Amino acid sequence: MTGPATPRASRSVQILLLILAVGLSLAIVWFTNRYQAELRNLGDYGYLGLFVISIIGNATLIIPAPVFVVACAAGVVYGPIGVGLVAGLGSALGELTGYMAGAGGKALIPQGKRYDQLYLFMQRHGMLAIFLLGAIPNPIFDVGGIIAGALRMKGWKFIVAAWAGKAIRLSLTAWACQSGLPLLQQLLKQ
Numbered sequence: 001m002t003g004p005a006t007p008r009a010s011r012s013v014q015i016l017l018l019i020l021a022v023g024l025s026l027a028i029v030w031f032t033n034r035y036q037a038e039l040r041n042l043g044d045y046g047y048l049g050l051f052v053i054s055i056i057g058n059a060t061l062i063i064p065a066p067v068f069v070v071a072c073a074a075g076v077v078y079g080p081i082g083v084g085l086v087a088g089l090g091s092a093l094g095e096l097t098g099y100m101a102g103a104g105g106k107a108l109i110p111q112g113k114r115y116d117q118l119y120l121f122m123q124r125h126g127m128l129a130i131f132l133l134g135a136i137p138n139p140i141f142d143v144g145g146i147i148a149g150a151l152r153m154k155g156w157k158f159i160v161a162a163w164a165g166k167a168i169r170l171s172l173t174a175w176a177c178q179s180g181l182p183l184l185q186q187l188l189k190q
Contacts, residue, residue: 075174084171134165
């Protein structure tokens with residue numbers, strides 16, 4: 001199970017990634033502010049549209065999806081709790097692709113120290129590990145889903161833990177956008 005350690009990113013790459021993350025956050029706020037009227041007109045699709053977009057956005061393995069943008073925009077229109085619950089469930093169901101890849105044994109996972117650590121954590125803590133991976137913004141949830149499938153975690157446990165974690169994270173995202181947008185609008189008017 002042990003493989004070569006994953007090389008750590010250089011300091012300049014870490015700074016670049018931090019700048020990119022801040023830039024993306026500002027872009028999300030701008031997008032939400034700019035297209036607020038159009039988002040309000042999507043009321044016909046409402047929570048169903050949010051649910052479907054969340055499934056699709058999380059059904060890809062390893063490739064980032066715009067679920068944060070959708071949760072942010074929907075939070076302004078529908079409020080954080082409903083958005084978190086609906087988008088969290090859709091996200092958890094979308095994550096079943098990674099779970100199934102792990103259960104089917106067809107996933108190619110880069111082996112290494114970090115993988116081994118996550119594997120052992122998943123072995124020991126199961127649902128708690130999936131909950132934490134879902135609640136904390138990180139790029140390794142897909143790997144956690146693959147490991148959960150490989151460990152043969154019960155599907156319902158995976159979905160419940162992922163839903164709870166992602167619901168919290170997406171509710172907080174929606175709340176931050178709902179709370180921050182009026183402040184940004186006031187600052188832009190000055």
